[in-house]
Amino acid sequence: MGHGAGGSQMEELISRFRSVLKSDYLDQGLDSALLPPVAGALAFTTDSFVVKPLFFPGGDIGRLAVCGTVNDLSVVGARPLFLSSALILEEGFPLEDLDRVLASMAEAAREAGVQVVTGDTKVVEKGRGDGIYITTAGVGALREGLDLSGAAIREGDILLVSGSLGDHAMTILSLRESLGFASSLRSDCAPLNGLVAALIDSGACPVFMRDLTRGGLAAALCELADLRRLSLEIDEEALPLRDEVRSMGELLGIDALTMANEGKILVVVPRDKAESALAALREQPLGREARAIGRVALVAGAAAGAADGAAGVRMRTVSGGVRRVTRPYAEKLPRIC
Amino acid sequence: MGHGAGGSQMEELISRFRSVLKSDYLDQGLDSALLPPVAGALAFTTDSFVVKPLFFPGGDIGRLAVCGTVNDLSVVGARPLFLSSALILEEGFPLEDLDRVLASMAEAAREAGVQVVTGDTKVVEKGRGDGIYITTAGVGALREGLDLSGAAIREGDILLVSGSLGDHAMTILSLRESLGFASSLRSDCAPLNGLVAALIDSGACPVFMRDLTRGGLAAALCELADLRRLSLEIDEEALPLRDEVRSMGELLGIDALTMANEGKILVVVPRDKAESALAALREQPLGREARAIGRVALVAGAAAGAADGAAGVRMRTVSGGVRRVTRPYAEKLPRIC
Numbered sequence: 264m265g266h267g268a269g270g271s272q273m274e275e276l277i278s279r280f281r282s283v284l285k286s287d288y289l290d291q292g293l294d295s296a297l298l299p300p301v302a303g304a305l306a307f308t309t310d311s312f313v314v315k316p317l318f319f320p321g322g323d324i325g326r327l328a329v330c331g332t333v334n335d336l337s338v339v340g341a342r343p344l345f346l347s348s349a350l351i352l353e354e355g356f357p358l359e360d361l362d363r364v365l366a367s368m369a370e371a372a373r374e375a376g377v378q379v380v381t382g383d384t385k386v387v388e389k390g391r392g393d394g395i396y397i398t399t400a401g402v403g404a405l406r407e408g409l410d411l412s413g414a415a416i417r418e419g420d421i422l423l424v425s426g427s428l429g430d431h432a433m434t435i436l437s438l439r440e441s442l443g444f445a446s447s448l449r450s451d452c453a454p455l456n457g458l459v460a461a462l463i464d465s466g467a468c469p470v471f472m473r474d475l476t477r478g479g480l481a482a483a484l485c486e487l488a489d490l491r492r493l494s495l496e497i498d499e500e501a502l503p504l505r506d507e508v509r510s511m512g513e514l515l516g517i518d519a520l521t522m523a524n525e526g527k528i529l530v531v532v533p534r535d536k537a538e539s540a541l542a543a544l545r546e547q548p549l550g551r552e553a554r555a556i557g558r559v560a561l562v563a564g565a566a567a568g569a570a571d572g573a574a575g576v577r578m579r580t581v582s583g584g585v586r587r588v589t590r591p592y593a594e595k596l597p598r599i600c
Numbered sequence: 601m602g603h604g605a606g607g608s609q610m611e612e613l614i615s616r617f618r619s620v621l622k623s624d625y626l627d628q629g630l631d632s633a634l635l636p637p638v639a640g641a642l643a644f645t646t647d648s649f650v651v652k653p654l655f656f657p658g659g660d661i662g663r664l665a666v667c668g669t670v671n672d673l674s675v676v677g678a679r680p681l682f683l684s685s686a687l688i689l690e691e692g693f694p695l696e697d698l699d700r701v702l703a704s705m706a707e708a709a710r711e712a713g714v715q716v717v718t719g720d721t722k723v724v725e726k727g728r729g730d731g732i733y734i735t736t737a738g739v740g741a742l743r744e745g746l747d748l749s750g751a752a753i754r755e756g757d758i759l760l761v762s763g764s765l766g767d768h769a770m771t772i773l774s775l776r777e778s779l780g781f782a783s784s785l786r787s788d789c790a791p792l793n794g795l796v797a798a799l800i801d802s803g804a805c806p807v808f809m810r811d812l813t814r815g816g817l818a819a820a821l822c823e824l825a826d827l828r829r830l831s832l833e834i835d836e837e838a839l840p841l842r843d844e845v846r847s848m849g850e851l852l853g854i855d856a857l858t859m860a861n862e863g864k865i866l867v868v869v870p871r872d873k874a875e876s877a878l879a880a881l882r883e884q885p886l887g888r889e890a891r892a893i894g895r896v897a898l899v900a901g902a903a904a905g906a907a908d909g910a911a912g913v914r915m916r917t918v919s920g921g922v923r924r925v926t927r928p929y930a931e932k933l934p935r936i937c
Contacts, residue, residue: 296644300638301642311720313688336631338631339632384648396688400684400735403632
């Protein structure tokens with residue numbers, strides 16, 4: 264408990280962070296990091312991470328906490344610059360686990376080219392936490408002249424995903440339930456700012472992006488349809504799913520559309536840019552399995568008098584039917600991130 | 601648990617936030633808030649709040665979470681602008697308590713003139729949290745031409761505190777231990793950006809500020825002495841302490857110097873500005889009890905060949921002795937904020 268109480272024991276902990284998460288800003292010793300000016304508009308986001316278990320194939324809570332915030336900034340068209348990191352430790356959490364998590368944060372930050380510039384640590388009693396919870400926030404610089412709000416979406420635009428769906432969710436679930444499934448499964452947890460930058464720089468003109476975390480593709484599509492009053496259509500056949508993920512999902516009755524990812528994005532591009540966008544994504548290591556999965560069938564907001572019922576998401580199933588895609592009311596996989 | 605799992609049940613929770621924490625940015629429906637450009641250098645900070653109990657005279661965890669981050673930005677000379685808020689809820693946390701906390705965050709944000717622009721919610725199982733933990737991060741705009749890093753501290757500079765010490769810590773302790781003490785005690789939890797702005801605008805030229813949270817005045821002074829290799833002297837007699845706080849501290853053996861505050865700052869000003877700085881502070885409702893408590897006796901870094909041992913904090917006691925002030929190793933009051 265002493266590590267969280269503001270004394271010199273806490274100072275030891277802070278020194279540990281500084282030595283791992285090397286940043287000049289962390290060494291300022293002030294109550295806030297003093298950062299250089301950022302040209303243009305800002306993006307700002309935050310997420311708490313409570314994933315269970317803390318360590319998993321492909322990552323851990325530290326990597327997740329950095330990537331999640333980097334990705335939330337990336338998909339709105341921002342270059343991620345600065346991260347904060349606030350830890351809530353449960354009394355008795357092993358210091359060697361903490362070191363592993365910090366090292367992993369540092370590595371993910373290096374991969375993404377961002378700096379963790381400010382932080383905080385609190386300690387709670389045994390039974391009031393679960394090892395470690397991490398909350399990151401991030402500041403990014405918005406690229407000029409880019410509108411990824413979805414306001415520019417038009418009928419006929421194409422829906423892309425950057426790779427296979429559900430790897431993160433099924434990795435966590437398999438570990439948690441000791442299912443002994445699919446030893447080849449790994450979380451896809453990765454920083455996507457490089458992939459997004461490559462896509463934008465290719466001139467593919469994306470008009471919307473979202474990372475496919477909690478609630479998976481279903482939540483992302485339904486939110487977009489609501490936000491912009493769109494009718495979206497996807498093809499089940501086109502969804503990129505690893506065989507292990509597909510069979511695990513079928514066996515457990517979990518819809519692949521709702522499975523969380525930590526390194527995959529949905530991209531909407533104009534139809535005439537779809538091929539070049541796919542090519543740009545596939546050139547990147549994190550987008551090699553990118554696919555077109557559907558289209559914008561109707562922009563209800565634009566059609567005068569269009570009934571609200573027109574907005575929504577439909578999936579053409581493998582068997583030839585059409586199924587309405589809805590957001591899961593309460594997902595079956597809590598603490599997935 | 602469903603409220604944290606990314607489904608439509610979570611969407612209900614988010615709507616609740618939006619309706620309370622009114623901000624156009626919260627309504628963008630994107631993965632990050634898109635903010636206007638900020639002129640000049642930025643300040644960025646974060647803190648997690650795990651205070652127990654959640655509600656106390658003078659505030660609650662929501663007010664604390666907003667004020668703590670506003671104050672961390674204020675003391676480095678930044679105008680606080682935008683806050684993020686990430687909640688970790690324990691399964692079963694009453695929604696009416698959540699509403700109270702959110703309303704309190706909204707009120708504190710209004711008081712401080714900041715906007716909560718982005719947020720996140722996770723839910724953990726019963727016994728893996730403690731009602732609610734809140735992590736805020738904040739972005740502020742640094743005032744130009746102001747150096748509050750302590751680099752400009754000179755011998756003879758005066759140490760001020762903005763008001764009575766220990767009110768927050770003793771309020772929490774009294775509640776937690778059901779001591780039934782001092783019914784008049786209230787936490788001092790307040791946003792200090794107005795006070796700090798008034799001080800700076802008065803032309804009092806502060807060269808360092810810090811808010812006196814975990815570890816209290818002792819931690820703030822010792823950190824400053826370490827950071828800038830200073831010898832600092834304070835007068836016990838000059839410390840502003842309410843009678844209840846003084847007697848509770850004596851009875852419980854808690855050094856008032858180490859007690860946490862949530863609405864008090866340490867200010868270092870040049871000697872010839874001390875009177876005007878005090879006057880400027882006292883004109884503000886939150887600085888009415890401001891006092892000079894000591895001075896910078898030596899700037900070891902500047903004195904060629906000065907022994908490192910010269911840096912540190914000494915207190916002239918009421919009884920006429922001199923006592924070395926050290927940081928508490930591990931404070932007696934965990935979860936004070």
